[in-house]
Amino acid sequence: MADGTKIEWARHPVTGAGASWNPIRARNLETGKIGHFCVHVSEGCRNCYAERWQPRFGNPVRFVEQDRKKVEIFVDAKALFQPLHWKKPRGIFVCDMSDLFDKGVSDDMIDMVFAVMALTPQHIYFVLTKRPARMREYLSDPKVVRRTYELACNMAIAHDVKFIWPIPNVWLGTSAEDQTTADERIPRLLATPAAKRFVSLEPLLGPVYVSERIDWVIAGGESGPKARPSHPDWFRSLRDQCATAGVPFFFKQWGEWIDADELWPSGPPLTFLGAQELAEFEGYQFQPQSSGHTMVRVGKRQAGRTLDGKTHDAMPALANRGAGGGE
Ligand code: SF4
8 A cells, every 4th residue: 555646636635635555465476476466358458557567566467367377366454454544534546556346356355445444434435447347246235235334343343333335435436448438337337336436537548428427537648658649639528528517527647648739839830840840859759640639749747737728636525524626
């Protein structure tokens, strides 16, 4: 786990504090080292950040089905109970290095994660998955409610357990990268009992129309060495859809690539540069796009996170607390 995270949207709506929390770990059966494990489910996984990190943990696996036998998935007890010791309310990204609903994670393990979340109402948890079918099945099962409650009581020992289902401080989300994955996953998310539901469209690989019943939309481009550019109009469309529907919109980042006009609104007349000239312009890589946009690869840091000159940091408000984020 990490107290503090660079993920811009993983923040508590009031305190602004953020953390990532990875109680589900993978022990590499050859090296004995501890890392994480997951398996690609769609194009959005192609350049998985967590997968790239595994060799540094001594867990040289690829996130493919064939490598599942190389690891043992387990719950790290020290990490599991860490949120109980964090008094300041945090926004906590759950399993940002894997997927809590991957089939390698047993229901018993997921129960433990939900029990700890129920015991720490001071935090807001973001549970994000590309497997909303299993999340729905799990959270719709009455036996899960009983099991999680009993587990929370056992963990709390002498403390009272105020147990509400769905757990009010757990926000459920699904990731999608294009209309096909959005159409498949968002309805499953909407059919899942949850305090709040959000969608993360990152890396955005195509235009997406989002249902207005979602509580929060996050969008972003891809980062990393093999990052693919996202068309600026895809982000603009999501921003405008959210504004029309009254849904909070969070623009996380451009990623490695940015619309040249966004980067240099009054700078060099890039639109007049030909492909060859642009390629030579300060060494940037270029990618012409449709409808007259030129994308330049400047790296995530320089690309930043303003869209048409504006930062979009909206979050849903916290129920009954009279506080929340907003633009
Ligand atoms: S679901 Fe997430 S963690 Fe798993 S492979 Fe895909 S991007 Fe990586």
